[in-house]
Amino acid sequence: MNPKVSIIMLTYNHAPYLKQAIEGVLAQKTDFPFELIICNDHSPDNSHEVISEYADKFPDIIKYFNHQKNIGFVENQRFAFTRAQGKYLAYCEGDDYWTDHEKLQFQYDFLETNPDYVMVTARNLLLHQNDNELTDDGKNHIFNNEEYVDFTQDSFFIKRPTQTFTYLIRKAFLDLKWIDIYPNYRDLYYFYHVLEFGKGRSFNKVVGVYRLHDGGVFSSLEIEKKLLTSIDIFKNIKRQNNDNRADKQILKDQDELISKYYYKKEFKNPLINQKLYAAVFDRFSISRDHKTLAMQLVKILKYSLTRQLTL
Structure with missing residues (x-):
């Protein structure tokens, strides 16, 4: 049967x-x-x-x-x-x-x-x-x-x-x-x-x-890989199908990716972190949100100065 x-x-x-x-x-x-x-x-x-x-x-x-x-x-x-x-x-x-x-x-x-x-x-x-x-x-x-x-x-x-x-x-x-x-x-x-x-x-x-297998504890680098993979998947869906709905998930992942860079110990000086800038401007290339871009750049500068004063 x-x-x-x-x-x-x-x-x-x-x-x-x-x-x-x-x-x-x-x-x-x-x-x-x-x-x-x-x-x-x-x-x-x-x-x-x-x-x-x-x-x-x-x-x-x-x-x-x-x-x-x-x-x-x-x-x-x-x-x-x-x-x-x-x-x-x-x-x-x-x-x-x-x-x-x-x-x-x-x-x-x-x-x-x-x-x-x-x-x-x-x-x-x-x-x-x-x-x-x-x-x-x-x-x-x-x-x-x-x-x-x-x-x-x-x-x-x-x-x-x-x-x-x-x-x-x-x-x-x-x-x-x-x-x-x-x-x-x-x-x-x-x-x-x-x-x-x-x-x-x-x-x-x-x-x-x-x-x-890892006990559910992700380092920020592992989170980065997971989020970049998701971003890549939804960019592929958008590109292959001309489906702009994918931007919702891409922006969500990018926002989380950016926040992880701000607040994880591995990234002691966001001011010189090229991956962070790449994520910020990649987000802007989709959203065209000048206000959010400006706020993120100011935050990078402010957070970097704060970190340097506390080190």
């Missing part, structure tokens, strides 16, 4: 976590068949042994592909998508795991009865690995105690109440051509394009745990 849902599990060096990830999928209680596609990108750890044990036990569910050389995340993802046979796609990387045994069933039922929706997601907990501490996903303000929130391509640029490993999407709307069009293909690209065809709904219920 053909699977109704294909679960994609990409993995590289996830051996300590794979058992929890795989068992979270196998524990799903459904009235429909599903498949678990595990793509191991030539992990040098013992991931192959861990996966093989489960693949041998559950050959009707698990489709295991062990690449003989490392092909990278983007190509591993492309490979996995092309192997999926289900009407719907779910996703769970090898270091995350599902905790709700009815995650697939309630999402499948929702999409089956709501054809105007192209994807459904939910909430998750965060596991700070170094401290072995669970926290919420920081999205309470989005849900505001409501049972669910809907999102569209328009609201995609303002709020995204989801993590990739919580979604179920209609495979028919996943066009793999975007992998070749966008550099360093990310999930945000296909979220954007899938939402061209309908709405999304995110339920205010926890379905899994997203693992933070």
Whole structure:
């Protein structure tokens, strides 16, 4: 019987976590068949042994592909998508795991009865690995105690109440051509394009745990990388689709990036920080807001002088 849902599990060096990830999928209680596609990108750890044990036990569910050389995340993802046979796609990387045994069933039922929706997601907990501490996903303000929130391509640029490993999407709307069009293909690209065809709904219920290997403590340099990546993604979306709505997210990320430079210890003298000036003028190139530009330049000077007097 053909699977109704294909679960994609990409993995590289996830051996300590794979058992929890795989068992979270196998524990799903459904009235429909599903498949678990595990793509191991030539992990040098013992991931192959861990996966093989489960693949041998559950050959009707698990489709295991062990690449003989490392092909990278983007190509591993492309490979996995092309192997999926289900009407719907779910996703769970090898270091995350599902905790709700009815995650697939309630999402499948929702999409089956709501054809105007192209994807459904939910909430998750965060596991700070170094401290072995669970926290919420920081999205309470989005849900505001409501049972669910809907999102569209328009609201995609303002709020995204989801993590990739919580979604179920209609495979028919996943066009793999975007992998070749966008550099360093990310999930945000296909979220954007899938939402061209309908709405999304995110339920205010926890379905899994997203693992933070660094304990959730980011240095300002790591924050810088995260924000620059986001800025680059939304600039690519804007450029490729002539979609100025992306400016909302770009400006938001730039404002956060600039504020991190002001107040993190690594940047002792903003007055001579070229990256800071680049961010300020990049923001101005989009907003054309002369008042904000002037205020930011004055703040750089004022903050730099204050820092020098206190050193």
